Amino acid sequence: MCSIIGCIGRLNVAPVLVESLKRMEYRGYDSVGIATIDNGRISTRKGVGRVADVDKSLNLIMMPGQIGIGHTRWATHGGVTDKNAHPHYGCRAEIAVVHNGIVENYKELKEELVHLGHEFKSDTDSEVIAHLLEQYYAEQKDGTQAIIKTCKRLKGTYAFVAAFEDGTLGGSRYDEPLIIGPVEDGYFISSDILGFLPYTDKAIFLDNKDIVVVDRHRLKLYDSDGNPVNRPVTQVAWELAAIDKGKFTHHTLKEIHEQPHTIMIAATQNREKINDFCRILLDSKTIYFTGSGTSYHSALVAKHILARFAKIRAESIMSSEFQYALDSLDSSSVLVAISQSGETADVLQSVKTAKQMGAKILSIVNIPTSSLARISDSFLSIDCGPEVGVAATKSFTGQLSLLYSVVDRLCNGRVDYEAGKLELVDAINDVLASETEIEKVADRIRDAKDIYIMGRSIHYPIALEGALKIKELAYIHAEGIAAGELKHGPLALIDKNSIVVIINPRDGTFDDNIASAHEIKARGATIIGVSDEPNDVYDIFVRIPSVRDALYPLLEVVPFQILAYYLALRKSVDPDYPRNLAKSVTVK
Ligand code: F6R
Helix, strand or coil, rough: EECCCCCCCCCCCHHHHHHHHHHHHCCCCCCCEEEEEEECEEEEEEEEEEEHHHHHEEEEEEEECCEEEEEEECCCCCCCCCCCCCCCEEECEEEEEEEEEEEEEEEHHHHHHCCCCCCCCCCCCCCHHHHHHHHHEEEEEEEEHHHHHHHHHCCCCEEEEEECCCCCCCEEEEEEEEEEEEEEEEEEEEHHHHHHHCCCCCEEEECCCCCEECCCCCCCEECCCECCCCCCCEEECCHHHHCHHHHHHHHHHHHCCCHHHHHHHHHCCCHHHHHHHEEEHHHCEEEEECCHHHHHHHHHHHHHHHHHHHCCEEEEEEHHHHHCCCCCCCCCEEEEEECCCCCCCCCCCHHHHHHHCCCCCEEECCCCHHHHHHHHCCCHHHHHHHHCCCCCCHHHHHHHHHCCCCCCHCCCCCCCCHHHHHHHHHHHHHHHCHHHHCCCCCCCCCCEEEEEEEEEEHHHHHHHHHHHHHHHHCCCCEEEEECCCHHHHHHHHHCCEEEEEEEECCCCCHHHHHHHHHHHHHHEEEEEEEEEECCCCCCCEEECCCCCCHHHHHHHHHHHHHHHHHHHHCCCCCCCCCCCCCCCCCCC
């Protein structure tokens, strides 16, 4: 979603803001804007495109001033146009605002403000915040009061930062993150710690409805009624070097290659924390897993291995559907929420609803300071470092690795994941070493219009995940199908133009898959087998090493990640930043 940054300090602020926005661009990236204050005057430059491109055309870094705000947008209300890019103003250039979230009642507010004489310049919901601030600021010339009154009028979710021409910055949040980074001679206010991490590893996380006002010397925090509050300073521990691309051409490829390392890290948990996590699971009568997109696919694998090894039944429900499936949730239930970012709106909504019904909340995140981690009864972090590529890769295998460790504990080591993870590291390294072979497969199928990916049992979630990767990175229609369902409908789609990938390692699903493959071949489709065992039925064979049955999901997903990456390159798509998507989906 959108990124917001505010900075007040002694340095020329524009280059600092531009660099911050570049680091956070993975969150959303259709337009960019900056406002700086110099000699009591606010000026703005904004436009459509990526940060580097807009900077090049508008010379953002040359904007004067030591105080400023910046924004990258992921459009929700109003098209991707210069005028809809943030910052927004009221009628006069006294207050500039950047916003992330959705103001649900913006139509009513806009009508009211128009009635009072305000003129709107954009089609965004965000602009109402600027006009409300302007309206209330005009009454008392007090930025804090203007923010308090404005927030009381907003329905929906928001994090915003406003720059006032008197040189103060102020903002607030509700269900969208807003974090303060205190530095020696000023402050950052950002939607993401990556916004200020090169300057400080200290962070102050605002609670919902908190209000922040900073000038160069002072930070003031208030609750929604204007009473002063204190929030602790947290030490954040990420090395910024981790967001370099290193020797790789894209973050996505680098993150795919990091997986042998990240599955080890994710499986290395603090003993007390994992025991606490497992105790809560064992104490519950019913277990639900939830997540969105790729994290939901982890939830599907989790349900499978929990039943298979620990003989514990669980439900996996995608977060966007969770609110419609609550009938059997109560205080004896536990909800395990899985999310890389820990900020996904659908996941947070599921957690809030489950909490209201008395359920305990466990979470698996990559960002220990995220909203999800902070509202959970207990959480575990996969600690795979920043995942910048919009497509989830290392976070998926990290989540699985952690889930396998948890299940292993619940079933007294029956998964034997201690040895299993070492086996996996070797096997994944083998697949990574065959990258050029997979690239050749991408060449052969680059013009495909439809790709079907089939798998049974524990491989079915990987069929879904493989299809998701191809859709989002290469913009090719791809569908994950439970192989046994083929003859119940999908076979009607298969013809000589179809590409069908069968996930088929030698396990209990192998023979049935070969039978399905023959049915498909008879309809003229091209068949790609992903397996440790070749077979005549495959037109193209992608070899993966043999590992023990239960571990295949962590391994067999890797060829799909590589395939999707190279398909994106063949289609001249930037794999790190697929169109219309954002890394952190903080709106419902
Ligand atoms: C797919 C992808 C998305 C995310 C989903 C959930 O590659 O990245 O489907 O998996 O938006 O995000 P998190 O895990 O941050 O909750």
